[in-house]
Amino acid sequence: MADVSGIRDFMIKKTINGLIFVLPNVPDDKLLTFAEKFVKDIRWPDGQEFVKNLILQVKRRLPELHKNVRRGAINFLTDALFYKARAREDFERRSGFSPPLLLVISPTMRCNLRCVGCYAGMYSKKDDLPEEVLDRVLREAKEMGIYFIVISGGEPFFYGPLLDIFREHHDVTFQVYTNGTLIDGKLAGEIAELGNVIPCISVEGYERETDERRGEGVYAKVLQAMDNLREARALFGFSATVTRFNSDILTTEDFVDFYMEEKGCFIGWYFQYMPIGTRPSLDLMTTPEQRMQRWERINRIRRERRALISDFWCDGPLVGGCMAGGHNYLHINQNGDVEPCVFAHFAVDNIKEKSLEEALNSQFFRDIRSRRPYHPNLLRPCMIIDHPYVLRECVAMSGAMATHPKAEGIITELAPDLDRYGEEYGRLADEAWMEHYQEPSLQAQEGITA
Numbered sequence: 001m002a003d004v005s006g007i008r009d010f011m012i013k014k015t016i017n018g019l020i021f022v023l024p025n026v027p028d029d030k031l032l033t034f035a036e037k038f039v040k041d042i043r044w045p046d047g048q049e050f051v052k053n054l055i056l057q058v059k060r061r062l063p064e065l066h067k068n069v070r071r072g073a074i075n076f077l078t079d080a081l082f083y084k085a086r087a088r089e090d091f092e093r094r095s096g097f098s099p100p101l102l103l104v105i106s107p108t109m110r111c112n113l114r115c116v117g118c119y120a121g122m123y124s125k126k127d128d129l130p131e132e133v134l135d136r137v138l139r140e141a142k143e144m145g146i147y148f149i150v151i152s153g154g155e156p157f158f159y160g161p162l163l164d165i166f167r168e169h170h171d172v173t174f175q176v177y178t179n180g181t182l183i184d185g186k187l188a189g190e191i192a193e194l195g196n197v198i199p200c201i202s203v204e205g206y207e208r209e210t211d212e213r214r215g216e217g218v219y220a221k222v223l224q225a226m227d228n229l230r231e232a233r234a235l236f237g238f239s240a241t242v243t244r245f246n247s248d249i250l251t252t253e254d255f256v257d258f259y260m261e262e263k264g265c266f267i268g269w270y271f272q273y274m275p276i277g278t279r280p281s282l283d284l285m286t287t288p289e290q291r292m293q294r295w296e297r298i299n300r301i302r303r304e305r306r307a308l309i310s311d312f313w314c315d316g317p318l319v320g321g322c323m324a325g326g327h328n329y330l331h332i333n334q335n336g337d338v339e340p341c342v343f344a345h346f347a348v349d350n351i352k353e354k355s356l357e358e359a360l361n362s363q364f365f366r367d368i369r370s371r372r373p374y375h376p377n378l379l380r381p382c383m384i385i386d387h388p389y390v391l392r393e394c395v396a397m398s399g400a401m402a403t404h405p406k407a408e409g410i411i412t413e414l415a416p417d418l419d420r421y422g423e424e425y426g427r428l429a430d431e432a433w434m435e436h437y438q439e440p441s442l443q444a445q446e447g448i449t450a
Contacts, residue, residue, distance in 0.1 A: 023059045031055060044317040044378075044437065049302045050310060057308045061266055066233040068195030073235075075196065076147070076173040087145030095357060097369075099144035100323075104331045104342055107134055107162070109154035113179055114278075116213045117243075119343055120154060121278030122404040129334050131161040133352055137332065138169050140356040150175045152342065154334065157182040166194050175200060177239050180225035181218060188228035200237040200269055201225055203259065205249040223263065230264040237267035242311075244273075244283070247290045251297040256307050270298065270311035274343040274384060275418075276410050282417050285385075288425035292432060295379065316381030317437065324383065325368030326360040337403040340368050343384055344391060345407035346400040364398035378437075379429040384410065386425065388418040 023031075035052050062070060092098045109123040138149065149172055156162060156176050166174055173196050180201035183191075191197045201222055204210040210219040229236040238259045240250050249255055250270065259265045272291070273284045286294065295314035301307050310318060323329050324341035331339040337347035338359040349359040359365070371394075374380070374387040383390035392411045394400070402408045410418070 024063050046299060046315060047318050050318055053302060053306050053308045056306050057266060064233060066192040068193055069235050072195035075171060084145045084147055091144045099146055100326050100330060101328045102148040102150055103141055103146060104150040104152055104329055106152045106154055106333050108159040109334045110158045111155040112181060113214050117278055117284050119274055119277040122406055123333060128159055129336060134165060137351055137356055148173050152177045155179055163190060166197055170196055181221045183225035183228055185228050188232040188234060192232040192234040198235050200239040202239045205246045209246045226263045235266050237265045239269045241271045241273055242286055244286050247286050251294050253301060256301055260307055268309040272313040275414055276343050276345060280409060288428050291425060292428045313382060316378035321373035321378050321381040322383055325365045327369050327372060333403060339403060345403045346395050347403050348398050348400045364400050367394045367397055377430055377433040379433050380426055385418055386422050388422055
């Protein structure tokens with residue numbers, strides 16, 4: 001049986017390898033017709049559009065990519081999405097719960113910037129996650145069938161062993177959230193040679209917005225980093241934190257076109273500003289009205305521009321609601337604390353003392369997973385700002401401790417304001433949900449009211 005499985009795996013990989021190299025010659029209309037067979041089982045149109053755009057963007061970018069980057073794409077499609085799924089199934093049978101799809105790990109919180117409202121700004125900068133611990137976590141993750149790892153921080157490229165980790169785990173796809181200031185021509189070339197690394201560079205808009213939040217001259221370094229990566233034929237993207245003051249700019253077609261067409265980004269991620277970290281304030285958060293506007297604009301741009309963009313707060317239907325607590329992901333910080341989410345800075349376990357499986361099976365994480373989805377309306381996915389009572393109750397029940405000074409503020413002094421925000425946004429989101437996602441019969445069944 002093992003020999004048969006091995007032959008099947010080999011044939012799958014060879015078939016996808018062949019498809020990857022003929023893909024650029026397939027007309028878009030035929031490719032989309034082919035894609036319909038794969039997206040028909042995806043319930044929400046947002047998800048169908050995202051998968052179609054992924055296929056079109058892969059086709060479009062392949063000819064310009066370094067050969068090792070193309071090989072990395074093949075490894076991701078085969079190892080992560082196909083026959084490594086058996087490792088996930090084996091783990092679930094043995095442990096009784098499904099492993100997450102990905103991990104977010106911040107091996108260092110050291111950074112050369114001091115961005116206004118940084119969500120990670122209050123973590124200790126003294127200690128990095130030991131290399132041997134990071135290596136062990138990645139090996140344990142692969143045993144569970146997890147082959148997609150997001151590296152965050154701090155500035156990840158301050159972590160000395162990072163490239164060695166990428167080389168050692170060449171069968172893993174790494175996405176790196178970075179400020180881009182350290183990506184010179186040499187580093188860009190190394191990233192392309194590795195083939196399994198996708199940097200996503202933080203922007204706040206254009207020069208004025210980016211330099212205003214990140215520091216004078218940062219925007220020029222960001223553009224240079226993108227040019228370096230494109231010249232090296234690497235795969236890269238942008239990461240945008242949406243605040244009350246840049247929301248309109250970040251959700252325009254011109255913004256998306258500039259970074260994806262002119263600068264060459266493959267993918268774009270949007271993050272809602274969260275009142276955690278350095279001087280947390282609801283004054284930076286987008287208003288409920290701005291958030292609904294963002295949802296509408298992102299979906300329209302995906303449809304009309306075929307842009308590969310996503311927003312973790314507006315795209316709840318894309319991922320089935322909240323991903324935290326090990327359902328689809330978790331966060332391990334530089335101290336080894338295992339947090340349910342990069343924005344929920346509480347933990348009961350430390351990865352230096354527990355295995356990944358033990359951390360996933362904590363009462364804290366089980367409580368979070370057992371409550372999701374927190375509401376039938378998946379446009380209200382978040383346990384921090386949409387249903388803040390969920391985070392408060394789970395922290396209280398498990399005795400989870402704050403992982404840095406002042407982290408508790410989000411469940412104490414900010415609680416009344418977050419409750420009001422959740423209620424106000426909920427009324428708008430429920431109207432959109434009933435209009436765009438729900439059949440009339442399901443509205444009554446699921447009890448959603450505007």
